[in-house]
Amino acid sequence: MKGHFYRRNCTCKKKKCICGSKWAFTIDIGLDPITGKRKQKVKSGFNTKQEAEEFATTLIHELNQGTYLEETDKTxxxxxxxxxxxxxxxxxxxxxxxxxxxxxxxxxxxxxxxxxxxxxxxxxxxxxxxxxxxxxxxxxxxxxxxxxxxxxxxxxxxxxxxxxxxxxxxxxxxxxKTIEQLEEEEVPRYLEKEELALFLKTAKDYGLEHDYLMYLILAYTGIRVGELVALKWKDIDLINHTISISKTYYNPKNNALEYQLVTPKTRKSRRKIIVDEEVIHVLTDHKRVQEKVIERLGDAYHNKDFIFAKMERQYGYPIVVKNVRDRMKRLLKIARLNEDLTPHSLRHTHTSLLAEAGVSLEQIMDRLGHTDDQITKNVYLHVTQEMKKEASQKFAELMRSLR
Structure with missing residues (x-):
């Protein structure tokens, strides 16, 4: 391997350098595959010739072993x-x-x-x-x-x-984190079953267009709000009472005309959910009303099969996620419930009520489209822990009654 060692930029005329120039080396590292000319490696900045020789020896060893790597100068x-x-x-x-x-x-x-x-x-x-x-x-x-x-x-x-x-x-x-912080973060907020019943009744009595159906589906399925807004009629099987989740809504600017439909969060998120007859009944009523609007508006309606389509301005375009959040806040205020809750809280509510009904964690995860989610597990464990306490109390009451 050809090469030589020298003091770079040394201006001394004597044999002994007194200008303090650093040592450097230049060695051949093979041929350029395109030009066929020899390639050289130049390295400088060494305090002594020995340091330069040791570095060069390592480099030559890497070249011989085929492990040499020319690092990039990219930032x-x-x-x-x-x-x-x-x-x-x-x-x-x-x-x-x-x-x-x-x-x-x-x-x-x-x-x-x-x-x-x-x-x-x-x-x-x-x-x-x-x-x-x-x-x-x-x-x-x-x-x-x-x-x-x-x-x-x-x-x-x-x-x-x-x-x-x-x-x-x-x-x-x-x-x-403090114990108080850990306890507060451990379980996300959700509605108890009595609170959910009140919220849905409020949506039915005081809700704006779509409200009752939107929150009924969110509460009864646990789907994500982006999955809800992306729903089309072809995703609904009115006979077999199922809703298929195959896409989600993306619109960071909240501009109704600039929406995108993208694949769900994970592969597991693609799923088919069996729903209650009440959900199917309300969907059927909504479909009837929507068909009359489409017939009346004709070509003015952006008919892309969306269930939750705008009926005022920008007819037929799917509603934006922000609308679902804002409308929920309005209904929570009317019902005098916690206004900090969000549409995602209905997903946690669905988890808690399924757990209370005795549904296994595996079944809940499958229904929600989760492979693994610590928040869902925390909700499930919290609810089941309370159920265990209740079982313990009932047993103790039974034994006390025998005294």
Whole structure:
């Protein structure tokens, strides 16, 4: 392997250097496959010739073993821009996920934007995560940022652009929580069965267009609000009393005309749910009313088969998710129930009532389209724990009655 060692930019005319120039080396590393000319590796910045020789020996060994890697000079910012479309195509991710990844990349840019990928160390990466904590970002937000950072650097490693992954041993420092905080977060808020009955009665008596049917379906199926808004009549089997979930609604700008229908959250989210006769009855009534509106409006109606279609302006377009949230808040206020509850709370309510009815956790997870969800498990365990207490109390009362 040809090469030589020298003091770079040394201006001394004497044998002994007195200008303090660093040692460097230039060695041949093979031929360029396109031009056929020899390729050379130049490395400088060594304090002694021995340091330069040791580094060169390691490099030559890697070349002989076929493990040598020429690291890229790309910056983190440039590679992150290249990575995002590759990630999007490979994983077939939804627009919402891309939006999240862009946001998380944005949180890493202040630390690494113009740094070369190869120069980012494990300490630098860990320090960035720690600094994000100091700035007040939540555990879940920092976990998301770290997840995105790991994907970027692992792709760079996979493409042999870097030798080491600086995220390999990184960790997210968790906020220590008080017992009160843990107890408060343990179980999300949901409606008790009496409260749910009151809420649905309020929706029936005081609800705006669609309200009663919307919240009836959410409460009786536990589907996500995006899945609800995306429902079409072809998803409903009025004879067999089933609702098929095969898509979800995406519209970050809440512009009714700019909606997108995308695949569900997970593969498990594609499911068929058996529903009560009451739901089918209300759906049938709604269909009759909607058909008359479509007949009256003709071509002015955006007829794409949506169940929850707008009947005022932008006729036929699906209602936006924000409308479902706002209308629920209005009804909760009328019913004098907790106004902090959201349409997603009806999903937790569905879980709690199924648990109270004795349905197994596995069946509930299947109905909700979950493979694994800690929040659902927490609701289930909370409800079943209360049922166990009740069983214990009934047993104790039985024994006391025998005295």
């Amino acid at each position: 983190f910012s440039d590679f992150a821009k290249e990575w995002l479309p590759v990630y999007s195509e490979a994983k077939n991710v939804k627009p919402g996920t891309i939006r999240v990844r862009l946001h998380e990349i944005g949180k890493l840019l202040p630390y690494f934007a113009q740094l070369k990928l190869k120069d980012i160390t494990r300490k630098m990466y860990q320090d960035a995560l720690n600094d994000l904590k100091e700035k007040g970002y939540s555990d879940s937000t920092r976990e998301g940022i770290n997840r995105t950072g790991r994907m970027i650097f692992r792709k760079a490693l996979e493409l042999e652009l870097i030798k080491k992954d600086p995220t390999e041993f990184a960790y997210v420092k968790k906020e220590k």
